[in-house]
Amino acid sequence: MYRRSLAEFTGRVSQVHDDQWKAPTPCDDWDVRTLVNHVVYEDRWASPLFQGATIAEVGDRFEGDVLGADPAGNAREAADDSVRELAAPGALDRTVHLSYGDTPISEYVNQLVAEHIVHGWDLAVAIGADTHMDADVVRACAEWFAGQEQMYRDSGMIAPRVDLEAEAGDLERLVAAFGRDPAWRP
Numbered sequence: 001m002y003r004r005s006l007a008e009f010t011g012r013v014s015q016v017h018d019d020q021w022k023a024p025t026p027c028d029d030w031d032v033r034t035l036v037n038h039v040v041y042e043d044r045w046a047s048p049l050f051q052g053a054t055i056a057e058v059g060d061r062f063e064g065d066v067l068g069a070d071p072a073g074n075a076r077e078a079a080d081d082s083v084r085e086l087a088a089p090g091a092l093d094r095t096v097h098l099s100y101g102d103t104p105i106s107e108y109v110n111q112l113v114a115e116h117i118v119h120g121w122d123l124a125v126a127i128g129a130d131t132h133m134d135a136d137v138v139r140a141c142a143e144w145f146a147g148q149e150q151m152y153r154d155s156g157m158i159a160p161r162v163d164l165e166a167e168a169g170d171l172e173r174l175v176a177a178f179g180r181d182p183a184w185r186p
Contacts, residue, residue, distance in 0.1 A: 001109075001113055001136070001137050001140050001141075002083070002086060002109050002112065002113055003083055004134050004136075004137045005112070005113040005116035005117050005120075005134075005137050005141075006043070006079040006082070006083065006116055007079075008116055008117060008120045008133050008134060008137070009039060009075070009079075009116040009117075009119065009120040009123070010072070010075045010076050010079050012120050012123045012124050012127070012129055013036055013071060013072045013075040013123065014072040014075075014076075015127060015129045016032060016036070016071065016072070016123070016127055017127070020032055020126070020127045021033040021071075023126050023127060023186055024126065024186050025122045025123065025125075025126040025186075026122045026125060026126070026180050026181070026184045027119075027122055032123065032126050032127060033067065033071070035119060035122055035123060035126070036067060036071055036075065036123065037065060037066055037067050038119070039075075039115060039116065039119050040066050040067060040071075040074060040075050040078050041062050041066050042112065042115055043075070043078035043079055043081075043082050043112075044062040044066055044078045044081075045058060045062060046078075046081075046082035046085070046086075046108075046112060047078075047081045047082050047084075047085045049096045049097065049098070049108065050082065050085035050086050050088075050091055050094070050096065050105065051085055052094060052095075052096075052097070053097070054097040055097060055098070055099055066078070082112075086105075086109070091105065092105055092106065093105075096108045110141070110144045113137065113140070113141050113144075114141050114144070114145060114178075117133055117137060117138060117141050117174065118174070118175060118178045118180070120133065121133065121171065121175050121180070122180070125184055125185060125186070126186055128186075131171065132171075133171050135170065138170050138171050138174055139170055141174060142170060142173065142174045142177070145174065145177060145178075146177075149161075149177055152178075153179075158178050158179040159178075159179025159180075160179055161176055161177055161179060162175075162176040162179065162180065162181050162182070163176075164176050164182065168182065
């Protein structure tokens with residue numbers, strides 16, 4: 001699921017045209033470049049955290065612009081690095097050291113899957129790309145998020161849930177749970 005969520009996101013990054021990097025996104029105050037930089041920054045962090053590094057050990061090495069002149073290439077490189085680390089023998093049995101405490105790697109991976117799917121949707125609507133996502137990944141993410149939603153909302157990480165029509169699909173329900181309006185357009 002993690003690999004597939006990365007593919008969803010990096011695939012959309014490769015679709016961004018030069019004139020779209022300043023386009024608005026569903027994330028208040030973030031243009032396309034800021035949104036992509038945020039996710040690639042998270043993916044850069046994943047590799048050392050998967051290896052067991054602490055926040056202090058990683059330090060500020062990924063601060064600033066992690067996209068450079070080749071945003072799509074840097075997004076793929078960060079994704080490839082994190083997949084390689086997660087595929088290492090015993091990686092899924094490890095604990096990651098996050099800012100709020102030690103966390104099973106499986107929980108952290110679920111958080112990253114959500115990051116890729118939801119921000120992948122944000123990016124797709126911002127650039128007018130296809131918003132369809134891997135249905136199995138969307139369902140798995142939604143199942144995980146159902147147990148996390150209130151904590152995310154209480155902590156202020158997401159906006160209030162958006163009400164939807166009964167016929168809304170799984171992806172629309174997921175982005176609405178994360179506080180996005182599935183009808184949002186730039």
